[in-house]
Amino acid sequence: MSILTQYLHVIGIFQGLILAALLILGAKTSIASRILGTLCLLLALNFLGPFIYLEREINIFSPLIAFHAFLPASFGALLYLYCRHAIIDRPFALKDLWHLLPLVVCYLLNIEFYLSSAEVKLDVILHGTENLKSLNIGDAIISIQAFAYLGVSMFMVRRIQNKAKQTLSNFNPEMFSWLWKLLILALVIWSLKEMMGTEQYPFLFYSTGDVLIIVLIYSIAMAQWRNPVLFQIAQFNTRTIAQEALASTHIILSEEVAIIESKIEASIKTSSIADDATSATNSGALDPSIRSSLLKVVRQNMQEQQTYLDDQLTLTRLAEIVGISTHHLSEVLNQHEGKNFYQFVNEYRINYICEKMKHDNEIKILDLAMSAGFSSRSTFNAVFKQFVKLTPSQYRKQLAI
Numbered sequence: 001m002s003i004l005t006q007y008l009h010v011i012g013i014f015q016g017l018i019l020a021a022l023l024i025l026g027a028k029t030s031i032a033s034r035i036l037g038t039l040c041l042l043l044a045l046n047f048l049g050p051f052i053y054l055e056r057e058i059n060i061f062s063p064l065i066a067f068h069a070f071l072p073a074s075f076g077a078l079l080y081l082y083c084r085h086a087i088i089d090r091p092f093a094l095k096d097l098w099h100l101l102p103l104v105v106c107y108l109l110n111i112e113f114y115l116s117s118a119e120v121k122l123d124v125i126l127h128g129t130e131n132l133k134s135l136n137i138g139d140a141i142i143s144i145q146a147f148a149y150l151g152v153s154m155f156m157v158r159r160i161q162n163k164a165k166q167t168l169s170n171f172n173p174e175m176f177s178w179l180w181k182l183l184i185l186a187l188v189i190w191s192l193k194e195m196m197g198t199e200q201y202p203f204l205f206y207s208t209g210d211v212l213i214i215v216l217i218y219s220i221a222m223a224q225w226r227n228p229v230l231f232q233i234a235q236f237n238t239r240t241i242a243q244e245a246l247a248s249t250h251i252i253l254s255e256e257v258a259i260i261e262s263k264i265e266a267s268i269k270t271s272s273i274a275d276d277a278t279s280a281t282n283s284g285a286l287d288p289s290i291r292s293s294l295l296k297v298v299r300q301n302m303q304e305q306q307t308y309l310d311d312q313l314t315l316t317r318l319a320e321i322v323g324i325s326t327h328h329l330s331e332v333l334n335q336h337e338g339k340n341f342y343q344f345v346n347e348y349r350i351n352y353i354c355e356k357m358k359h360d361n362e363i364k365i366l367d368l369a370m371s372a373g374f375s376s377r378s379t380f381n382a383v384f385k386q387f388v389k390l391t392p393s394q395y396r397k398q399l400a401i
Contacts, residue, residue: 005210006051006054008047008210008211008214009047009048009050009051009210010047011214012043012044012047012210012213012214013044013047013048014044015040015044015214015218016040016041016043016044016045016047016218017040017041017044019037019040019218019221019222019225020037020038020040020041020044021037022037022225023036023037023040023221023224023225024037024038024041026225030085030089031085031089031090031091031092032082032085032086032089032224033224033225034092035078035081035082035085035092036078036082036086036220036221036224037221038078039075039078039079039082039217039221040217040218040221042071042074042075042078043075043213043217045067045068045071046068046071046072047210048068049066049067049068049069049071050068052064052065052067053065053122053125053126056122056126058118058119058122062118062121062122063118065118065121065122065125066113066114066121066124066125067114069110069135069138070103070106070107070110070138070141070142071103072142072146073102073103073105073106073138073141073142073145074100074102074103075146076102076145076146076147076148076149076150077099077100077102077103077145077149079149079150079153079182079183079186080099080149080152080153080156081096081099083153083156083157083179083182083183084156086179086224087157087160087175087179088160099149102141102142102144102145105141106138106141106142109134109137109138110132110134110135110138112134113132113134113135143190143194146190147187147190150183150186150187150190153183154183157176157179157180157183161176164342165340165341165342165343166315166330166340166341166342167314167315167316167341168314168315168341168342169308169313169314169341169342169345169346169349169373170311170312170313170373170374170375170379171342171379172376172378172379172382172383173342173382173383173386174378174382178220178223182216182220185212185216186216188212189209189212189213189216192208192209192212193209291331291332291335294324294328294329294332295332295333297322297324298318298322298329298332298333301321301322302345302348305321306352307321308345308346308348308349308352308372308373309349309352309371309372309373310373311370311373311374311375313345313373314341315329315330315341318341318345329341345373346383346387347387349372349373349374349383350383350384350387350388352372353368353369353372353384353392354388354395356368357392357395357396357399358399361396361399361400365392365393365396366380369384369392380392
């Protein structure tokens with residue numbers, strides 16, 4: 001192990017142990033924090049392992065040789081569980097432990113190796129594992145589980161991101177940017193580790209991978225420790241969309257909506273005998289004129305009742321308020337407006353805030369954001385910049401000029 005590698009490992013050990021203690025034992029802890037803390041602890045132990053046989057001699061710690069070898073078999077599962085619990089705060093169930101099966105399998109396959117003498121283990125570590133198929137199988141399991149869980153994690157984050165955009169008006173879009181950076185850089189790290197097996201520049205790949213691990217995982221861990229709910233979608237925690245529909249009590253069933261719904265029923269009854277050309281033109285279950293009428297009702301409600309100021313507004317909640325189905329509301333926004341629910345509602349909020357800022361230069365920006373339906377500063381800043389292409393402070397300065 002080169003001097004540079006030793007320094008990297010020492011940094012990784014100390015940072016990992018400190019962050020593990022903060023995340024697992026700290027006052028502000030969540031399930032996601034504890035999972036990430038466990039990952040930091042295992043990373044630190046993984047960096048510590050090679051120091052046992054650094055001098056290539058038997059010592060008091062030699063019975064622990066290679067104890068760290070298969071710890072990476074848990075990294076993929078822990079990263080997946082962290083992403084899942086970071087977005088949606090849910091209890092950790094015993095069934096979640098089955099994700100650690102690759103780790104258990106790796107150690108069970110090599111139980112004979114671990115029960116052998118320290119001299120035998122040191123000889124294997126120093127002279128290669130070509131004659132021990134179980135060790136090679138374990139290495140293969142590490143690689144397979146890493147890329148498999150990365151794929152599952154990416155699919156999960158994408159699915160929840162799309163669901164949030166379609167049904168929630170109040171979440172920070174940048175939280176998903178953080179998670180995507182985490183997953184993509186994890187993919188880069190594992191790819192670099194796989195390239196270590198190549199004959200050219202193995203040290204370069206190894207060192208680069210270690211640096212990325214230290215910078216990436218530990219920076220995310222520090223952010224998670226400072227704010228345990230950094231990546232959570234609060235509205236997913238309190239009640240499900242189905243429960244929210246049942247809990248909603250302020251339903252407005254106007255005569256206009258009732259007439260439109262009757263038209264929808266008639267449209268659905270006749271759609272089965274419509275020809276293919278008509279279906280292709282309409283591009284949806286509803287007739288364009290019906291979609292236009294429904295959109296008029298929705299916009300009227302948003303303008304007159306200022307429903308967008310509700311910080312708990314969701315697609316289902318708005319559909320209940322205006323008296324149409326969630327499916328029809330989603331189709332109206334997507335097909336007629338070309339927007340998802342998130343974009344539709346937050347456009348009203350940002351316009352409301354901009355108008356207020358034009359007429360009152362003294363009002364605090366955060367107070368204005370809270371009154372407009374945003375539940376946090378980070379969410380508001382991200383959405384404002386997404387729509388206006390400026391930060392709130394920059395926009396206010398521009399108004400002053």
